[in-house]
Amino acid sequence: xxxxxxxxxxxxxxxxxxxxxxxxxxxxxxxxxxxxxxxxxxxxxxxxxxxxxxxxxxxxxxxxxxxxxxxxxxxxxxxxxxxxxxxxxxxxxxxxxxxxxxxxxxxxxxxxxxxxxxxxxxxxxxxxxxxxxxxxxxxxxxxxxxxxxxxxxxxxxxxxxxxxxxxxxxxxxxxxxxxxxxxxxxxxxxxxxxxxxxxxxxxxxxxxxxxxxxxxxxxxxxxxxxxxxxxxxxxxxxxxxxxxxxxxxxxxxxxxxxxxxxxxxxxxxxxxxxxxxxxxxxxxxxxxxxxxxxxxxxxxxxxxxxxxxxxxxxxxxxxxxxxxxxxxxx
Amino acid sequence: xxxxxxxxxxxxxxxxxxxxxxxxxxxxxxxxxxxxxxxxxxxxxxxxxxxxxxxxxxxxxxxxxxxxxxxxxxxxxxxxxxxxxxxxxxxxxxxxxxxxxxxxxxxxxxxxxxxxx
Numbered sequence: 001x002x003x004x005x006x007x008x009x010x011x012x013x014x015x016x017x018x019x020x021x022x023x024x025x026x027x028x029x030x031x032x033x034x035x036x037x038x039x040x041x042x043x044x045x046x047x048x049x050x051x052x053x054x055x056x057x058x059x060x061x062x063x064x065x066x067x068x069x070x071x072x073x074x075x076x077x078x079x080x081x082x083x084x085x086x087x088x089x090x091x092x093x094x095x096x097x098x099x100x101x102x103x104x105x106x107x108x109x110x111x112x113x114x115x116x117x118x119x120x121x122x123x124x125x126x127x128x129x130x131x132x133x134x135x136x137x138x139x140x141x142x143x144x145x146x147x148x149x150x151x152x153x154x155x156x157x158x159x160x161x162x163x164x165x166x167x168x169x170x171x172x173x174x175x176x177x178x179x180x181x182x183x184x185x186x187x188x189x190x191x192x193x194x195x196x197x198x199x200x201x202x203x204x205x206x207x208x209x210x211x212x213x214x215x216x217x218x219x220x221x222x223x224x225x226x227x228x229x230x231x232x233x234x235x236x237x238x239x240x241x242x243x244x245x246x247x248x249x250x251x252x253x254x255x256x257x258x259x260x261x262x263x264x265x266x267x268x269x270x271x272x273x274x275x276x277x278x279x280x281x282x283x284x285x286x287x288x289x290x291x292x293x294x295x296x297x298x299x300x301x302x303x304x305x306x307x308x309x310x311x312x313x314x315x316x317x318x319x320x321x322x323x324x325x326x327x328x329x330x
Numbered sequence: 331x332x333x334x335x336x337x338x339x340x341x342x343x344x345x346x347x348x349x350x351x352x353x354x355x356x357x358x359x360x361x362x363x364x365x366x367x368x369x370x371x372x373x374x375x376x377x378x379x380x381x382x383x384x385x386x387x388x389x390x391x392x393x394x395x396x397x398x399x400x401x402x403x404x405x406x407x408x409x410x411x412x413x414x415x416x417x418x419x420x421x422x423x424x425x426x427x428x429x430x431x432x433x434x435x436x437x438x439x440x441x442x443x444x445x446x447x
Contacts, residue, residue: 004439005439007439014447015447016447018442020439020442167447185442187442187443188447189447190443190444190445190446190447191444191447192442192444194442204441204442205441206441206442206443206444207441207442207443207444208443208444208445209443209444209445209446211445211446216443219441227444228444229444229445229446229447230446231445231446232446233446234446234447263446265444
């Protein structure tokens with residue numbers, strides 16, 4: 001029987017966070033309550049240091065630094081490495097250097113708590129659907145991290161946005177802090193990492209929310225690994241011209257991408273990987289998305305509202321414990 | 331000729347005593363009636379009447395709220411749209427088992443939800 005887990009919910013990174021922590025396997029570990037408090041503190045620290053919308057963050061300091069080589073903390077180096085890794089894995093579709101384009105589209109401040117434009121209205125007014133493409137200049141290739149020197153190297157003026165991969169990375173880092181607990185969930189605004197031997201034996205049920213209706217349309221069983229969702233229905237706004245913009249840009253044009261998908265949920269070994277897959281799939285449109293999700297599985301939501309599952313299978317079969325009755329020979 | 335002056339005699343002692351007793355009793359009875367009616371002559375008429383004492387009753391209510399967490403209604407596989415493969419929805423194996431403990435199990439926590447953020 002699954003023991004009761006400690007649960008805490010809070011707001012961070014412009015999103016709702018949730019932690020579930022089971023009992024410690026090792027008696028020397030702190031209680032689930034105490035460890036959850038540590039994890040929460042870490043996530044809040046992560047937000048303070050890496051937010052593009054906090055002018056005192058280390059990320060903003062890096063983006064404003066005129067030097068080519070900038071000393072950086074372990075956390076910022078990790079975040080930049082993760083962002084570059086996502087770009088490499090997706091051939092530049094998930095591009096962390098689109099800050100000028102995001103600002104030009106109107107995404108200059110946090111949209112936390114801002115009511116989004118109804119996505120149905122946006123879909124009705126959207127231009128012809130087409131897959132996004134990488135930016136030919138591939139500015140992200142000029143970013144490198146020197147762990148030995150503790151520096152980040154990039155051309156001055158190339159600003160980095162960790163928003164595309166931040167929550168996934170944060171969930172993975174938080175999961176590292178929960179090693180040694182029987183089971184856990186780190187939910188960073190829908191980017192979810194689960195783990196622990198107890199979860200492998202008795203997987204979590206994770207529900208996928210439809211971006212247009214808010215209904216739960218598919219339930220997944222996940223014992224270890226991650227699931228992440230990317231969509232256009234939350235960070236979407238109207239610009240001065242009357243057009244509607246959102247935060248998932250086509251790197252090639254610098255404009256919001258209208259690909260025929262409004263939401264993609266991807267499964268991955270890590271939350272960073274799942275988030276990268278989800279974004280790449282959404283930017284690629286339905287046909288490309290099926291290819292991105294074919295290996296580990298996921299869910300597509302078309303802008304018609306249709307839900308399509310791709311390559312979903314049982315991810316973590318439970319271990320069955322069989323005990324023979326007394327007197328029955330083994 | 332000198333007439334003998336006849337001395338005038340007043341009322342008798344008994345008559346005077348009786349009259350005084352009757353007068354005293356009458357005045358006493360009148361005062362008793364006045365006191366009973368609440369008009370104490372010892373109190374001046376300008377004195378404000380004593381207000382009846384108001385007794386405040388304060389009821390202390392000790393409320394105990396017992397909150398129980400019910401499992402949220404989750405989308406059942408049947409509620410999923412027709413386009414959703416049933417295999418994806420019902421991928422979870424159904425394993426039944428006999429309860430070992432007699433104590434009631436705690437209500438399950440809400441399932442994590444992945445969504446756009």
